[in-house]
Amino acid sequence: MMTEVEIKTASEQTRMRLLDAAREVFSEHSFQGATVREICRRAEANVAAVNYHFGSKDGLLAEALNFAQLAALQKANVKADECPKIRLRLFLRDFMLMLLDEKNPSSQCRIMARELADPTPALDKIVREAIAPLHEFLGKLVREIVSDKVGEAELRRCVHSIVGQCLFYRHSHPVLQRLHPKLRYDRKEIEAIGEHIAEFSLAGIKHLDKVSRS
Amino acid sequence: MMTEVEIKTASEQTRMRLLDAAREVFSEHSFQGATVREICRRAEANVAAVNYHFGSKDGLLAEALNFAQLAALQKANVKADECPKIRLRLFLRDFMLMLLDEKNPSSQCRIMARELADPTPALDKIVREAIAPLHEFLGKLVREIVSDKVGEAELRRCVHSIVGQCLFYRHSHPVLQRLHPKLRYDRKEIEAIGEHIAEFSLAGIKHLDKVSRS
Amino acid sequence: MMTEVEIKTASEQTRMRLLDAAREVFSEHSFQGATVREICRRAEANVAAVNYHFGSKDGLLAEALNFAQLAALQKANVKADECPKIRLRLFLRDFMLMLLDEKNPSSQCRIMARELADPTPALDKIVREAIAPLHEFLGKLVREIVSDKVGEAELRRCVHSIVGQCLFYRHSHPVLQRLHPKLRYDRKEIEAIGEHIAEFSLAGIKHLDKVSRS
Amino acid sequence: MMTEVEIKTASEQTRMRLLDAAREVFSEHSFQGATVREICRRAEANVAAVNYHFGSKDGLLAEALNFAQLAALQKANVKADECPKIRLRLFLRDFMLMLLDEKNPSSQCRIMARELADPTPALDKIVREAIAPLHEFLGKLVREIVSDKVGEAELRRCVHSIVGQCLFYRHSHPVLQRLHPKLRYDRKEIEAIGEHIAEFSLAGIKHLDKVSRS
DNA sequence: AATGAATGAGCCTTCATTCAT
DNA sequence: GATGAATGAAGGCTCATTCAT
Numbered sequence: 001m002m003t004e005v006e007i008k009t010a011s012e013q014t015r016m017r018l019l020d021a022a023r024e025v026f027s028e029h030s031f032q033g034a035t036v037r038e039i040c041r042r043a044e045a046n047v048a049a050v051n052y053h054f055g056s057k058d059g060l061l062a063e064a065l066n067f068a069q070l071a072a073l074q075k076a077n078v079k080a081d082e083c084p085k086i087r088l089r090l091f092l093r094d095f096m097l098m099l100l101d102e103k104n105p106s107s108q109c110r111i112m113a114r115e116l117a118d119p120t121p122a123l124d125k126i127v128r129e130a131i132a133p134l135h136e137f138l139g140k141l142v143r144e145i146v147s148d149k150v151g152e153a154e155l156r157r158c159v160h161s162i163v164g165q166c167l168f169y170r171h172s173h174p175v176l177q178r179l180h181p182k183l184r185y186d187r188k189e190i191e192a193i194g195e196h197i198a199e200f201s202l203a204g205i206k207h208l209d210k211v212s213r214s
Numbered sequence: 215m216m217t218e219v220e221i222k223t224a225s226e227q228t229r230m231r232l233l234d235a236a237r238e239v240f241s242e243h244s245f246q247g248a249t250v251r252e253i254c255r256r257a258e259a260n261v262a263a264v265n266y267h268f269g270s271k272d273g274l275l276a277e278a279l280n281f282a283q284l285a286a287l288q289k290a291n292v293k294a295d296e297c298p299k300i301r302l303r304l305f306l307r308d309f310m311l312m313l314l315d316e317k318n319p320s321s322q323c324r325i326m327a328r329e330l331a332d333p334t335p336a337l338d339k340i341v342r343e344a345i346a347p348l349h350e351f352l353g354k355l356v357r358e359i360v361s362d363k364v365g366e367a368e369l370r371r372c373v374h375s376i377v378g379q380c381l382f383y384r385h386s387h388p389v390l391q392r393l394h395p396k397l398r399y400d401r402k403e404i405e406a407i408g409e410h411i412a413e414f415s416l417a418g419i420k421h422l423d424k425v426s427r428s
Numbered sequence: 429m430m431t432e433v434e435i436k437t438a439s440e441q442t443r444m445r446l447l448d449a450a451r452e453v454f455s456e457h458s459f460q461g462a463t464v465r466e467i468c469r470r471a472e473a474n475v476a477a478v479n480y481h482f483g484s485k486d487g488l489l490a491e492a493l494n495f496a497q498l499a500a501l502q503k504a505n506v507k508a509d510e511c512p513k514i515r516l517r518l519f520l521r522d523f524m525l526m527l528l529d530e531k532n533p534s535s536q537c538r539i540m541a542r543e544l545a546d547p548t549p550a551l552d553k554i555v556r557e558a559i560a561p562l563h564e565f566l567g568k569l570v571r572e573i574v575s576d577k578v579g580e581a582e583l584r585r586c587v588h589s590i591v592g593q594c595l596f597y598r599h600s601h602p603v604l605q606r607l608h609p610k611l612r613y614d615r616k617e618i619e620a621i622g623e624h625i626a627e628f629s630l631a632g633i634k635h636l637d638k639v640s641r642s
Numbered sequence: 643m644m645t646e647v648e649i650k651t652a653s654e655q656t657r658m659r660l661l662d663a664a665r666e667v668f669s670e671h672s673f674q675g676a677t678v679r680e681i682c683r684r685a686e687a688n689v690a691a692v693n694y695h696f697g698s699k700d701g702l703l704a705e706a707l708n709f710a711q712l713a714a715l716q717k718a719n720v721k722a723d724e725c726p727k728i729r730l731r732l733f734l735r736d737f738m739l740m741l742l743d744e745k746n747p748s749s750q751c752r753i754m755a756r757e758l759a760d761p762t763p764a765l766d767k768i769v770r771e772a773i774a775p776l777h778e779f780l781g782k783l784v785r786e787i788v789s790d791k792v793g794e795a796e797l798r799r800c801v802h803s804i805v806g807q808c809l810f811y812r813h814s815h816p817v818l819q820r821l822h823p824k825l826r827y828d829r830k831e832i833e834a835i836g837e838h839i840a841e842f843s844l845a846g847i848k849h850l851d852k853v854s855r856s
Numbered sequence: 857a858a859t860g861a862a863t864g865a866g867c868c869t870t871c872a873t874t875c876a877t
Numbered sequence: 878g879a880t881g882a883a884t885g886a887a888g889g890c891t892c893a894t895t896c897a898t
Contacts, residue, residue: 127392157410168378178341196371200418207417555820585838596806606769624799628846635845
């Protein structure tokens with residue numbers, strides 16, 4: 001005899017498997033390129049399961065996106081009692097690991113990175129729940145580093161410069177593979193990239209700060 | 215009375231209209247998302263016209279991509295008898311105008327930016343003919359700025375940082391529109407962005423150069 | 429109230445209707461000439477049904493072909509405890525009924541006869557599962573009639589002569605209709621044809637046997 | 643300056659090349675399987691040439707068919723002052739060479755053999771101009787061998803048996819290639835086949851004659 | 857007269873979705 | 878509640894044919 005919890009879980013298990021499979025497939029192909037059938041096949045579920053559980057392919061994407069890890073990263077970073085430069089370094093290392101490390105189970109950021117360019121019904125949610133907070137977080141962090149003389153527009157561009165560098169490695173992955181076939185994104189390489197972006201960006205930020213003051 | 219040139223082009227006009235429409239549609243949707251029918255509709259041509267003129271949708275993409283303008287930019291830049299820093303500034307301004315200015319008829323870079331993440335049969339061509347030369351060009355330019363102490367890997371990452379910042383504005387356009395609805399990419403704004411990327415990157419490059427020397 | 433068998437078949441009915449319609453259409457037109465739409469129309473099924481149930485048009489042909497009846501004929505013939513000549517007569521009568529009798533639901537042989545000349549992906553299967561066994565069967569039967577003096581090549585040609593005569597009536601049906609518009613293939617006529625082929629062939633075989641011995 | 647004859651020939655040459663190419667392609671693929679483009683490609687003519695010269699694909703087939711060689715064969719055979727049995731042997735040898743010898747430029751019979759089963763607008767012409775005369779010719783030839791006791795129906799079946807054996811080798815060529823991959827239709831093999839059909843058929847005919855007399 | 861360009865109907869197939877159980 | 882079966886719109890592409898020169 002099954003307990004109610006077990007029954008719930010049994011019913012929830014398919015749901016979970018679908019979400020996992022969806023994250024996998026959406027991060028490999030684009031939203032358009034992914035097919036409901038492939039997702040259901042990997043989740044060992046019926047073709048109709050997606051529509052049954054999530055209403056539509058769009059609904060599945062919306063639910064598959066869960067930015068808890070990204071939010072946790074920011075939260076943890078804010079708590080860290082370090083100077084802002086060190087916190088930027090730490091954040092960039094973790095963020096790049098999240099974006100590039102295949103072993104990292106959090107593929108939401110990889111999906112997010114894919115969908116940026118191709119407006120999906122889910123894009124509004126992505127922007128609202130993940131990207132806007134991320135930009136805000138980075139904006140505050142940079143603001144801690146620079147003086148008030150740096151204008152909002154310039155500050156925003158600094159954030160864009162940082163985010164742009166990070167996303168580039170994820171977004172242009174197929175290109176980089178062709179340009180440098182030997183390159184492997186192991187943990188060491190990813191950390192080196194994070195470190196590079198931090199150094200590069202901190203120098204850029206400081207320079208712009210200095211220019212603004214004068 | 216038609217001139218000889220006009221007669222020649224008369225038979226080429228459909229071809230041109232198809233290429234123009236293709237560039238439009240490919241840069242709006244992804245390669246997968248674009249449909250031959252939509253392209254033909256805009257080109258006021260028959261559905262079969264694409265296959266007649268270009269063999270296939272793939273063939274159309276391959277022909278629609280023409281990196282002449284990007285190559286010209288690099289060529290002109292190399293000829294400029296300026297110091298490398300100024301040349302980087304100039305290049306970034308022109309490159310951003312190419313990527314962002316809607317009035318700029320060269321949408322190839324916009325298409326290119328789209329296809330980076332989603333390997334298409336045409337990606338190899340894009341990498342070979344446009345991206346590899348671009349990276350090589352920027353690598354040489356950065357090398358002129360830094361000392362030999364900076365290793366190849368670090369130099370490559372500097373190029374990635376520059377390209378990443380540039381592509382971000384094109385690639386994340388739908389996102390940025392949602393984040394900052396008021397922002398308009400007029401010529402002045404685009405030039406400011408180019409200037410920002412130049413300042414930001416030059417500072418980053420110089421910093422990494424200094425670190426390498428020590 | 430449905431029996432269990434009916435329930436089982438209920439979900440298979442569309443499949444069966446598709447197979448029946450396919451056999452009909454494939455035997456009327458060639459594989460190339462037949463269209464999935466026409467098959468689905470006759471089966472009162474959706475255009476996508478063929479791909480859903482059989483993967484492709486090729487897959488449908490492969491499944492539509494089922495040589496059970498032809499194999500059964502050979503099996504039953506082998507068991508018959510008669511002299512080989514009588515068994516040849518019996519086989520030819522049944523084979524011609526299979527090929528020509530419109531009332532005979534086994535249209536596989538009619539499809540088979542169509543595809544012989546126009547290699548289809550399914551031809552290999554047809555040859556392997558139907559034609560090769562048929563030729564082997566007839567080869568053995570003829571061998572029982574003739575002495576060992578008759579060489580393999582000659583024996584094979586005897587089989588070809590028999591099969592050629594049989595297929596002619598099926599294959600050249602449209603021609604024969606035009607040549608002899610009054611002729612109807614009722615059961616009596618078909619049996620007369622089978623009897624003719626048997627007499628004609630037995631005489632040919634015996635003659636070649638005699639020639640080989642001398 | 644071109645002479646009128648040369649002009650005519652120049653104009654006729656494309657026509658001829660189209661007919662040659664059509665015969666080639668029609669005998670390789672079926673009428674449906676053959677494409678106008680492929681024919682024009684081989685004839686080094688424009689895609690529109692077929693419709694220009696022959697009105698349609700159907701018209702091309704109708705004109706491509708020319709049974710002169712087959713008719714000549716029959717005519718020559720009738721003139722031969724031999725006994726009917728020898729004339730049957732001769733005819734079968736030449737007919738098989740016409741059907742099977744790739745070096746034989748007369749591909750009409752090969753086309754004819756293809757189209758028998760798939761009613762084409764051209765089939766009526768084929769039957770009228772080639773098949774009916776052929777059957778009549780063979781009917782007369784067989785009649786010379788047998789007594790008046792043999793009925794018309796039986797005589798007709800004898801003709802069918804002969805034609806069926808001959809066409810089998812052409813029609814089932816793809817099958818025979820799979821059954822006996824080593825077999826090659828060189829001149830020697832073709833003549834052996836013709837000889838076999840003659841011996842086999844003569845024995846069949848004589849037997850049926852004897853049966854009818856009794 | 858003769859052709860490169862263009863046409864549109866139709867092909868097989870794939871897709872997200874809905875239906876009947 | 879959950880699923881195998883079925884749907885129909887749309888996809889890229891091929892074809893014989895026609896058009897404009």
